[in-house]
Amino acid sequence: MKISASEVAHVAALARLRLSNEMSAKLTGQLNDILTAMDKLAKLDTSGVPSTNHALELSGAMRPDRARDGLNHDQALANAPDSDGQSFIVPKVI
Amino acid sequence: MELHELSLTQAVDLLARGEVSSLELTKAIIKRIEDTEPQVKAYLTLTGEAALEQAKAADQAREKGQAGPLCGVPAGLKDVLCTAGMRTTCGSKILNNFVPPFDAFLVKKLKDAGMVLLGKHNMDEFAMGSSTENSGFQTSHNPWDLAAIPGGSSGGTAASVAAGSSLFSVGTDTGGSIRQPASHCGVVGLKPTYGRVSRFGLVAFASSLDQAGPITRSVADAAMVLSVIAGHDPADSTSDPHPVPDYAASLEHGVKGLKLGVPREFFVEGLDPEVETTVKAAMAELTSQGAELMEVSLPHTEYALPVYYIIAPAEASSNLARYDGVKYGLSVRSEGGGLLDMYLDTRSQGFGPEVIRRVMLGTYALSAGYYDAYYGKAGQVRTLIRRDFEAVFKKVDAIVGPVTPTPAFDIGQKVDDPLQMYLSDVFTLSTNLAGLPGMSIPAGFSKAGRPIGLQIIGPHFAEETLFAVGHAYEQATDHHLRRPPL
Secondary structure: OOOOHHHHHHHHHHOOOOOOHHHHHHHHHHHHHHHHHOHHHHOOOOOOOOOOOOOOOOOOOOOOOOOOOOOOHHHHHOOOOOEOOOOEOOOOOO | OOHHHOOHHHHHHHHHOOOOOHHHHHHHHHHHHHHHHHHHOOEEEEOHHHHHHHHHHHHHHHHOOOOOOOOOOEEEEEOOEOEOOEOOOOOOHHHOOOOOOOOOHHHHHHHHOOOEEEEEEOOOHHHOOOOOOOOOOOOOOEOOEOOEOOOOOOHHHHHHHHHOOOOOEEEEEOOOOOHHHHHHHOOEEEEOOOOOEOOOOEOOOOOOOOEEEEEEOOHHHHHHHHHHHEOOOOOOOOOOOOOOOOHHHHHHHOOOOOEEEEEHHHOOOOOOHHHHHHHHHHHHHHHHOOOEEEEEOOOOHHHHHHHHHHHHHHHHHHHHHHOOOOOOOOOOOOOOOOHHHHHHHHHHHHOOHHHHHHHHHHHHHHOOOOOHHHHHHHHHHHHHHHHHHHHHOOOOOEEEEEOOOOOOOEOOOOOOOHHHHHHHHOOOHHHHHHOOOEEEEEEEEOOOOOEEEEEEEOOOOOHHHHHHHHHHHHHOOOHHHOOOOO
C-alpha cells in the first residue's frame, strides 16, 4: 500500500479538493496502482545525475525595465464571477 | 474533388489564382461542419457568422494585394488556445463560459496571416488524456471509424482535419497529444522543439513539456503552418530565439544518405503486429529512397512513463491551482460558506475525474516527504532519457518508429483503466521529456480500416530533417490522399 486513505485526505486538502467518500476510495486504489508502476524508478542508479527541470538550456530571458500595455480594468474584470466594477468580490476571508 | 477534401497547399493555391473565393470556401467548410458534426462531434464552439465576415474581409484584402500566407483559409483551433472574445474552455466545465481578453501569440500570428477562424475544437480536459473521453462536454469520434476514438488530447482537432471540417489546424502536445491523434486520424501532426512556438496564451498543463504544433493533411501543409506560428515571443520566457528557417525549402531535401535510427526498445512485446508491419514497410520505402537504417538503443525508454506521470501531474498541480473561482470560470459559493469552501467546491465540481486524479498525483509527488523520492528522482531520470537521445543523435540524423502501440481503440474501451490509457503514450512521452521535435505521418491502415502513423523524431531544432523525411515518404505513397468514408 503506497498511499493510505488518510494521506489521500491530506493531499486533497493541499490541492483544495473536496472528495466524496466514494471518490476518495476509488482514487486511493487508482493512485496506489499508478504509484506502484513507478517503483521501477527507485531501482535506477541516479547518483551524481543532475535533474532536468527545463527542456532547453535557456536562461536570463530579460527585457528593458519599461512599462508595457496590459489588460485594462474592464478586460480584467470581464470574466469575474462577482465584481463591483472595481474589484473581484470573494467570500469573507477574515 | 470537393472543397472540403483540399489540402491547405491546394486551398492556398486555388485562392491565390482566384479560382475560389474565401467566402465560397468558408461556406463549403461550414456546410461540411453541419454535415459531419452530428457524427464526429469535433467542435465545442462554432462561430460561423463571424467566420463569413472574416472570409469577406479576406477576399477584400486579397483584391488589395494584401493577402497573407493563410489569407482566407477556414479552420478551427484546439480549445486550449486563447482566442480573444471567443469562448475558450480547455474541454473543462470549470472554464465553460470563459472568454479570453487576449489572443495567444500563435493565434495572433495565424490571424495576421489571414486565417478565417471557424471555432474551437473538443479535447480531453486541460489536455489530460488520449481519447477526448476526458472532455467535460463530449467525446469526439474518429472519422475513419465512428466507433473508434480519434485519439487525444487534440482529438477534436485531428478528427476535424481528417473530416475536412477544418482545412488545417493547430493542436498541443505534452506527452503525445498531437502525434497520437494525428496517427489515429490519418493526418500529419508535428510537435515542434520545445521553445519553437510560443506558449503565451496556450493554457498551461505542464510548462516544461507543452508545445503547440500543426495538424494538417500533408507534410508541406505542416511546414506552411509552422512557418507562421514559429518564432521568438518576448512574452514567453521559454520561447527560443533560434531563427526560423525556410521550412518550405527543406521539403525537397530528400533522404539520400540520411541515417535513420530504429530504437530496439520501440519494437517490443505489446506492439500490435499490424502497426509493426506498417511501420517497417514505411522504413523500407525510406531505404529504397536512399536512407540508411540502423538499429539504435534508447535504454531508458521504459522509464519514460513513470517519469512523465510524475513530472506532468506535478507541473499540472501547480498550473491548475489558479482555477479557484476568484477571477474567472466556475465559482461555487454556498450560503454561509467561506473562501475555503469556494475553493473546495469550485474545483471539485468543475474538474473532471482525470484532472482530479492528476492534480492529486502531482500534489502528492511534490509534497513534503515525497518530493525527493518522486519529483526529484523523476527529474534525474529525465536527464538520463535526454542523454540517451544525445548519444543516438551523434550516430543518426533522425529516429523512426511507431507512434502508438496499437491503432485507435474503441470508445469506452479504456475509460475505466487509467493506467491502460497511459500506456498508449509510451512511444511519444520521451520526446517531450527531452524537448525534441517529433512528427507523425500517415503510413497505412489496419485491416479494420483504422489509420496507422509513422513517427519521426529529430534533434533540437531539426524540424527541417523531419520535413525532408516526411515529404519524401509522402511523395511515394498515397495514404495522406485518402479521405474517410464520411
